[in-house]
Amino acid sequence: MTAANCSNQLLQTWPHTGFHYDPATKVKSIRIFKPWAHEWPEEHRAEAWKSLVTYIRNNNVKVLLGTSIGCNEDMDRKTWEWAKELLQMMGPEHLMGLAIGNELEMFHIFTKELNVDAQCLKKLWEGDYAWSWFKQVVSEFDAMGYASTPITSIFGGLALGGNTSFFYDTPQARVNTFLSKAVSEYKMRYVFTFNFYPYFDPHLDMDDHTEDQCTGSLAYSLCWEPNCNLPETTAVARKK
Secondary structure, eight states, X not given: OHHHHOGGXXXXXXXXXXXXXXXXXXXXXXXXXXXXXXXXXXXXXXXXXXXXXXXXXXXXXXXXXXXXXXXXXHHHHHHHHHHHHHHHHHOGGGEEEEEEEEOGGGTTTSTTTTTOOHHHHIIIIXXXXXXXXXXXXXXXXXXXXXXXXXXXXXXXXXGGXXXXXXXXXXXXXXXXXXXXXXXXXXXXXXXXXXXXXXXXXTTOOOOTTOSSOOHHHHHHHHOOSTTSHHHHHXXXXXXX
């Protein structure tokens, strides 16, 4: 809802930076998950985008812009049309890349929350809609003059759930198949992008002999050494 209601109040510097004589670190990149939502008031869109673009330009921010792959083709098309409008307002100098789809491997798990049924899953993977819509969006994106801009589809930690050599690939979530096609079609232009959340890691436990303390898990999740949660997870992804 930040994009819809208060895009003019986005942070310009990172929290907990800037101490004593050191200036705070400026925000130089953001991810826009989607350009607009169908449930947001349409009459607010123009003003919200105007404020958002002002923030982007004034702070020289690079944007990873997202658009959807889902169960409703009309909704995907509308979201992409909105994304194209926002792209025109932002300008190519502020675009980091285009993300088409988000955590498609989770659709078969959160069926109720995402309003996904068996027919949708079959269409996405067996019917190849996820890949065909991805290619369609890239084709239109290229026609707008962005043929050298990085493209991606964002996956979560479950995507690493295949064997040691491959990504997750089941009839309900053909991640490895999708990524293989993307790399074959777009080569180095396709960027591997992941949402890694230690919060959802099922291996993180409470401290021994406690029911409400997780000091050890927090330390493991917040550090940046090679044996910490995020670096370890990233290393697994790099080996796929």
